[in-house]
Amino acid sequence: MENIFIESTQYTPEISLDAKNGVIDLIGKSYPENTFDFYGPLLKWVHQYIETKISTIDKTSINIELIYFNSSSSKLLFDFFDLFEAASTKHNIVVNWIYAAENENALEAGRDFIDDFDVLKINLVVKDQIEIST
Amino acid sequence: MDLRKNHDIVPQDGIVFLSYGGVLSQALIAGMTEALEKEAEHNQLQKNISYKIFTIFIELSQNMMKYSVSKGENLKRSKGVIFVGRSTDEHYYVHSHNRINNADISKLKTALEGITKLNPEELKTQYREQRRKGNNKHEQGAGIGFYEIAKRSSRINFDFTPADETGSFFNIHAIISNN
Numbered sequence: 001m002e003n004i005f006i007e008s009t010q011y012t013p014e015i016s017l018d019a020k021n022g023v024i025d026l027i028g029k030s031y032p033e034n035t036f037d038f039y040g041p042l043l044k045w046v047h048q049y050i051e052t053k054i055s056t057i058d059k060t061s062i063n064i065e066l067i068y069f070n071s072s073s074s075k076l077l078f079d080f081f082d083l084f085e086a087a088s089t090k091h092n093i094v095v096n097w098i099y100a101a102e103n104e105n106a107l108e109a110g111r112d113f114i115d116d117f118d119v120l121k122i123n124l125v126v127k128d129q130i131e132i133s134t
Numbered sequence: 135m136d137l138r139k140n141h142d143i144v145p146q147d148g149i150v151f152l153s154y155g156g157v158l159s160q161a162l163i164a165g166m167t168e169a170l171e172k173e174a175e176h177n178q179l180q181k182n183i184s185y186k187i188f189t190i191f192i193e194l195s196q197n198m199m200k201y202s203v204s205k206g207e208n209l210k211r212s213k214g215v216i217f218v219g220r221s222t223d224e225h226y227y228v229h230s231h232n233r234i235n236n237a238d239i240s241k242l243k244t245a246l247e248g249i250t251k252l253n254p255e256e257l258k259t260q261y262r263e264q265r266r267k268g269n270n271k272h273e274q275g276a277g278i279g280f281y282e283i284a285k286r287s288s289r290i291n292f293d294f295t296p297a298d299e300t301g302s303f304f305n306i307h308a309i310i311s312n313n
Contacts, residue, residue, distance in 0.1 A: 010164040031167075031192045033160040033199070068185045070192050071282040078265050102181040105189065105286065116262060 001053055004045055012038060013066060017045050022057035027065045035072035039080075046080065050087045058092065060084075065098035065127070068105065081117055088119040095122040148221040151177075152191075155215040158199040167192060170218060177220075186286040186310045187226055191218055193279050194230040194306060202232040203301065225288075226310040234304045239294050242304065246292050249284045257284055283308055 001019045008014040013028030024046075032038040054060060062084065064077070084093050097110035107124065114122045151173045152166060167188055174184040198214030214232035221227060234242070252260060261281040284290055287308040295303040 010168060011160070031163075031196065033196070068189050068192075070189070070196060071277075071279045074282065075265055075278060100181070103185060104182045105185045112258070112262060116266065 001045075001048055004041065015042060017042065017049075019045075019049055019053050022054070022060040024060070024062045025065075026063070029067050030069035030073040030076075032070075032073070035070070035076050039076050043080065043083070046083050050083060054087060054091050054093075060091065060093045062093065062095045063098060064095065066106065067100075067103065069109075074109070077113070078116065081113060081120055081122075085117045085120040088121070093120065095120060096125045097122055098125045098127050100127050148219050149177075150217060150219040152218040153216070156213060158195060158202070158212050158214055160196075160199070163192065163195045163199065166195070166216075179226075180312060183226060183310060183312055187218060187228060189286050190228045190283050190308050190310065191216070193283050194228055194308070197279055198230055198232045201234065201238075203235055221309075224311070227307055228310070229305065229307045231303060231305050233297060233301050234294075236296075236300055236302055239302060239304075242292075243294070245280055246290065246306075249280050250290050250292075252284070254285075257281065261285060286310065 003019055004015065004017040006012075006015040008028040011029060011031045013026045013030050016023070016025040018024070066073075069077075081095065084095070087093060095113075097106075097113065099106035099110060110122065110124050114124070152170055154162075154166060170188060170191060171184070174187065179187075195214070195216055198216070199212045202212040202214045212232075214230060216231070217227070217229040219227060249257070249260075261278060264278045264281060283306075288311045289309045291305075291307040291309075293305050295305070297303055
């Protein structure tokens, strides 16, 4: 199955779906106008990945680093994690919820997801605070 | 667009970061969010406050983009007014103002009255319930949007001002403070 890479925009994150290595990355901000249209290809890819590919992968890593996002993106993330929750009973899947130390909102959102999913392993990963601004 | 009440919305001695009135589009909302980011940085706002402001701004402006109605226009051109600023006492606010159909007032009123009554723990629980419930239902909807706003604000004020026989102006004033 193919890998997908989508560059970030002002209001959508960089998305990298690597089927070969079992790595999913979402990095940036997320407030598209039509969230489910925008993320349709991602959900489709995840369905296919779980059906056909995941059993050949030792460990699936999902790295989410979203600075801020709108409520429909929050719902999207819930549905996205829910797909992996079901697959977690049989496969090794780890979510890394990456947030900056100063971003309590992102931390709180990560904690909410941890409370929502019993099987899926979600780690809170605090990011190095130092940023170089140009 | 009724802007007569502007002096009530914008504190006279506060600072306005952003004000906009007119047709709303995704490109404009993204541009304004970027402007807010710059403004927040320039004013050295705490990151935590900034992210709350951006989230509420996006939620309210996208709500208006999707649900605002325009008088006498069949084409759906969503117009609205939005302010972001700081009042004197280190509180920040996002204020939205737009026209809605009178038929939608009771639904909005019930939703907002319910949400604004909740304590933070109840808010969190209901937000998560709503998010779970909507699973696999991908329709547009302000469903959890108001919860998102309530979670990030210390208070939400809202009112409906009658405009004419079919429409009213809907105001939401979300106050953001540090914890």
